[in-house]
Amino acid sequence: MDDDLNVTIITFGGHVELHKYRYLYFTIMFVVYVLIICSNSTILSLIWVQKSLHEPMYIFIGALLFNSLLFSTCIYPKLLIDFLSEKQITSLSLCNLQSFTYYSLCGAEFLLLSAMAYDRYVSICKPLQYEVIMRTKTVVVLLILAWILPACQLVPSLFISKNYKVCHLTLNGIFCNNSISQLFCMTSRASYITYGAFIALNTVFLPMIFILFTYIKILIISFRSSARMRKKAAKTCSPHLLVMISFSCLCSYDIVIARLKIDLDRTARFIMTLQVVLYHPLFNPIIYGLKIEKIYRHLRKMFSYDKCLCV
Incomplete structure (x- = not known):
């Protein structure tokens, strides 16, 4: 606690061998962050520029990629600064803000995937x-709604945390997530857990x-239809399902480890936490860039055109 400024300082205690590998960590994560920005921005710009991609499916894909950029920007800049700093610290208010933004964007991801599933359902099951x-x-x-609803549901958490006294000043992690609740003095965590369960639900x-439910309906209708319909359903739905499965697995780690307080080895926790913020923002543009035929065709055309100019 900084008495002069009346600011509560939190220390991140989840880093492993930072004094020895700080420059390696920084280089890897900086390269990843640049790749995330470049890959997501490329497809996002393509969807923005190409009028043939101004359809609901591609607009939702663009929104998902934009959400990945926001998600990464919420985590990476602070993480990169911490790798090069002597002390890995933040204020409690900034920690609350990072946690709020992190979970708002996670919630937005699921709602955007829901909107995409609904779009595919209408396209395949009710084409007329x-x-x-x-x-x-x-x-x-x-x-x-995808961006507003998760944020609105999380607003009370900012006020709830102000009612609790801080008992611990070290956070068992490398950024502010669910584990922030472990900083507060709570005689009973029942209300906090209930609120968290409500948000997760x-x-x-x-x-x-x-x-x-929507993809099961699509699957049933596709198998009852022609081979062409089955092929269309597989092409347009498989990328969304892959993204949902990967993101769900990463989120389940966050919920299980932080909420259930599983005593995980520090190195294993560090590696798993990095995977949460590393894979998914890179996974999205790769999946949609390679699996969505129309986007892939435009990307190939764009890069082959650039190559021709160089020659």
């Missing part, structure tokens, strides 16, 4: 009504159930 249902207004409303489990 697609243009009527998936109007521009509908797409805009779904995008706004609304932003993770219900969207996942909805996504699985």
